[in-house]
């Protein structure tokens with residue numbers, strides 16, 4: 376049997392602005408997806424017959440990327456992530472599947488994490504009509520804190536470049552690691568799920584519509600870019616008070632873009648008294664918020680009291696691994 380784990384992610388800064396070429400900062404979380412595979416006498420996934428249309432990521436990895444023609448497989452998936460919540464559950468699934476399959480097929484060969492991130496990105500794009508940024512898959516594969524941008528930012532270490540031919544033309548990104556302090560003090564991420572699905576495509580389209588109706592709103596993107604750089608600089612020197620302030624500011628900018636929601640705002644406000652900062656994370660319209668805090672239990676309680684589902688994660692978590 377081959378087993379692998381890949382973490383989910385949350386976006387700390389730069390969601391939506393990244394669609395317009397600005398940087399996004401994403402961070403791997405402790406929770407993720409476990410995949411185990413073994414050779415079997417029939418194709419089975421989670422105890423049921425494998426319906427390829429229900430698992431486009433897995434199907435693409437198996438057939439198009441690995442060109443798997445071996446014996447049927449029994450695949451088990453166990454996810455610790457809220458799904459459709461902006462936590463990168465499909466990227467984590469792609470990466471864990473790619474890693475487990477690599478172990479099964481090529482047990483002698485070392486797992487190439489960058490190749491895996493690219494495989495995961497291709498699987499995401501195939502499942503999303505050719506449109507996907509490498510943010511989720513790169514963060515889940517590499518772990519730590521990842522900066523995805525049209526340009527290389529100072530204070531980051533370049534890891535690889537990603538390209539994708541989308542229905543709108545060719546896109547390219549620079550994927551970098553943020554350089555974080557060696558010792559991270561006692562700060563935690565607390566994710567709060569609103570219980571509502573986060574419709575990424577719809578939210579991105581709403582923003583595009585808003586900007587075409589009201590071009591003055593484009594300044595919000597520049598504001599988010601500046602906040603992102605400030606947040607990243609503070610993160611790299613371990614100044615978490617400033618990171619938190621930047622998160623609060625980022626939330627306000629995202630609110631003025633119209634991508635927050637009443638439930639996201641409620642969870643953010645409830646978390647603030649016990650947090651360094653809090654904001655929605657990902658596409659918005661539902662999904663999750665994230666708080667940075669030295670008092671994670673208190674923030675979790677606040678999220679629960681306000682109707683959300685909390686999850687606590689270390690600030691720095693490792694990327695995909697064989698288990």
Ligand code: PMV
Pocket residue numbers: 386389390391392393394460461462463507508510573575579656657658659662
């Ligand atoms: O909610 P998520 O994790 O799918 O994040 C979407 C982030 C956006 O910037 C809104 C879209 C994108 O493609 O980067």
